[in-house]
Amino acid sequence: MAPAKTIALFPEASYGAALNCVGIAQELRRLGHRPVFICHPGFSGVFAEYGFAEYQLSDAEAGAPTDWTDFIERHQDAFRQTPLDQLESYVGPTWEAIVDTAMRVEEPLRQLLARLKPDAIVLDNVVMFPAIANAGVPWIRIVSCAETEIPDENVPPYLSGCGDEERGAWEIFAAGYEKTVAPAHKRFASFLGDCGLKAPPAPNFLDPSPWLNLLLAPEIIRHERHQPLDPKTFLFLDGCVRHEAPYAPPRFASHNEAPLVLTSFGSLGAMDVAMMKRMIGVFATLPYRFLVNAGHWRDDYREVPDNVFIDSWFPQPSVVEQASLFIHHGGNNSFCEALYYGVPSLVMPYCWDGHDNAARAAEAGVGQRLARYDWSDAELAAAIEALLGDTAMHARLKANAEKMHKAAGVTLAAEEIVRVATGAARASS
Incomplete structure (x- = not known):
């Protein structure tokens, strides 16, 4: 057996990226390697709960971190806007905050990597960190957002929420996006230059890894690209789902034999x-059972209907596996988990790549898209009933789920990461 490799995983400060990396780390550990996590302030304990060593970029080292909860609260009025209107109100400020974070953590990250001496670094982020590029070891990029993050002339613009047939809107959004992010990109390019690196061409903030790029885009929702991605360095994963503890749904006061619906907006x-x-x-x-993830706001719910159960957290993959419908915000983790377990999605997006996944769910026939705020009671009820009653969609999703399970995405990802860490050449298919 080859010597165990130390793999440092550095996800962005979001639970979607963090928990996606947990799934890969679980498989790396099963294969006999040593995955460790570098985490932003506020994520301490998230990875330790799964038994992994954590190395936090602490407040004292990194300066005042971006408080994403506070950031979202200050910008949540933007979530009522269209993706195009969100460019100025949300996307621009978010990129500025991301660049600020990258600049703040550069020195502590450089010092930490020098201590860890990993054999490879897994970066699940939307921006480059010079300390990673200059660490002297291979780095792997994970695209745990929608596939639209990697541009192509046949793929709708990133964060636009545009469908394949809305070509007229593509150019308008792309031009607006490039103009909006230009100030942040200029600052970022200067920062990278000071660190001895060349900036990605605008409006991109992260180039592909020359070693390996993993995309969480199952085949059933994948776009047909004009320029296919190089299979030597790009790998699509059909499912990359973490292991969670089993979950037994609660006993409801009514409808206990009815279909189960999970609602979670991240x-x-x-x-x-x-x-x-x-x-x-x-x-x-x-006449259905509903599980609702209320997050930190669980105590704000006093009166709860008999067929609804509210909690602050659920072991999501274990619940999705038992659900007949998943109502979510279009986060790529949630979307891929629904596909992995053959469950239709009702996507109600509010920001970022949720818009793209909502459009793709409807186009690919794996769910429906519903505006987060602009709906009537009758429209929401009709969407739920239609998705639960679409037997053809359920059958197609179950067949697809079997294919995704056989593809063993987490195993493939872990094996490819180890291959990069050992310097082995990729076998030709």
Whole structure:
């Protein structure tokens, strides 16, 4: 057996990226290697809960970190806007904050990598960190956002929420996006230059890795690219789902034999309690069971219908496996978990690549898209009933789920990361 490799995983400060990396790390550990996590302030304990060593970029080292909960609260009015309008109100400020974070953590990250001496670094982020590029070891890029993050003339613009047939809107959004992010990109390019690196061409903030790029885009939703990605350095993963503890649904006061529906808008999307309460009012009128992830706002819910159970957290993959419908915000982790378990998605996006995944869910026939705020009670109820009753969609999704399980995405990802860490050449297919 080859000597165990130390693999440092550095996900962005979001639970989607963090938990996606947990799945890969679990498989790396099973294969006999030593995955460790570098984490932003506020994520301490997330990885230790799964038994992994954590190395936090602490407040004292990194300076005042970006508080993403506070950031989202200050910008959540933007979530009522179209993706095009969000460019100025949300996307621009987000890129500025991301660049600020990259600049702040550069020195502590450089020092930490010098101490860890990893054999390879896995970067699940949307921006380059010079300390990683200059660490002297291979680095692997994970694209845990929508496939649109890697541009192509046949792929809708990143964050646009445009469908394949909305070509007229592509150029408008792309031009607006490039103009919006130009100031952040200019600052970032100067920062990279000071660190001895060449900046990616605008409006990109991260080049592909010359070693390996892993994309979480199952075949059933994948775009047909004009310029196929180089199979020597790009690998699509059909499912990359972490292992969670089994979950036994609670006993409800009614509808215990009815289909189970999970509703979760991510760690930050749950803060819109008024919108969630409005949805729960509709759930109360339907003959199904509903699990609702309320995040940190669990105590804001006093009166709960008999067919609804609210909690601050669920072991999501274990719940999705038992669900008949998943209502979510279009986060790529949630979207891929629904596909992995053959469950249709009702996507109600509010920002970032959620818009892209919502459009793709409808186009690929794996779910429906519904505006996060602009819906009537009757429209929400009709969407839920239609998705639960679409037997043809359920059958196609179950068949696809079998293919995704056989593809063993986490195993493939872990094996390829180890291959890069050992310097082995990729076998030709």
